[in-house]
Amino acid sequence: MSQILLRGATWQHAGRRTPAISDIDIRVERGERILLAGDSGSGKSTLLSALAGVLGGDDEGTLRGELTINAAAVGLVLQDPDSQVIASRVGDDVAFGCENLGLPREEIWRRVHQAMEMVGLDLSLEHPTARLSGGQKQRLALAGVIAMGAEVILLDEPTANLDPQGAADVVAAVDHVVKETGATLIVIEHNYTQWEHVLNRAIVLEHGKLIYDGEVAPAVAAR
Ligand SMILES: Nc1ncnc2c1ncn2[C@@H]1O[C@H](COP(=O)(O)OP(=O)(O)OP(=O)(O)O)[C@@H](O)[C@H]1O
Ligand SMILES: [Mg+2]
DSSP states (O other): OOSEEEEEEEEEETTOSSOSEEEEEEEEOTTOEEEEEESTTSSHHHHHHHHHTOSOOTTTEEEEEEEEEOOSOEEEEOSOSGGGOOSSBHHHHHHHHHHHHTOOHHHHHHHHHHHHHHTTOOOOTTOBGGGOOHHHHHHHHHHHHHHTTOSEEEEESTTTTSOHHHHHHHHHHHHHHHHHHOOEEEEEOSOGGGTTTTOSEEEEEETTEEEEEEOHHHHHHTO
16 A cells, blocks of 8 residues: 555645646655655645645635545644744754653653654753754754654755755755655755755656656756
8 A cells, every 4th residue: 555645636725716736646655755846836835735734624725636645644844944943942842743642751752862863953852942053943843743753754845944054964864864764755845956865756746737757867957
């Protein structure tokens, strides 16, 4: 059984005349590492939101087609580092999602330590989140979804607001995390070159339609 299966997936925002994504067919196996590319407005973020299950209700738009995800948890990390920080201390921030899962305390803190180590955040649990750099905040968000046991990791331009070092640290952390956990990765990025060694498949959208699904190199070369 495939981990993710989309058949004819279509989403039309309420009040829009054309769908943001239309008739998308995608099959994803566990552990694939996929670049999601396409011009601005082509529907990349909409597709990622669909996979994360955060498209919104009937009042926000219309969803058609079939969408199946076989994963214990799906984690989404967005572009803006600041908007994703939840708690004032690093440990509480990583623990937040686990707490919502209602896990026992010892299990939560075991996961928090493990997740912080996996993303390369060598900080005390009391470290103030306000003092983190952008790249550290993105790795903190990543640690949060790892701690929750995400088997699918969705990243929407996670390095767009970072300096080169911060971006490189995030890419390295994601690379390490997917190797350690075997999680599936789908990442939207305009700066492909820094991700190329991590990825093994590319999907390209144009005007809401899937126009390419295959190897990374030809997709990147064509852009
Ligand atoms: N909340 C919304 N309400 C109405 N239309 C929207 C909404 N969000 C996105 N859209 C429209 O849906 C289409 C796809 O947008 P989406 O954000 O998925 O594109 P994208 O490929 O992620 O673009 P970018 O590279 O600029 O982030 C666009 O035409 C956009 O204007
Ligand atoms: Mg987008």
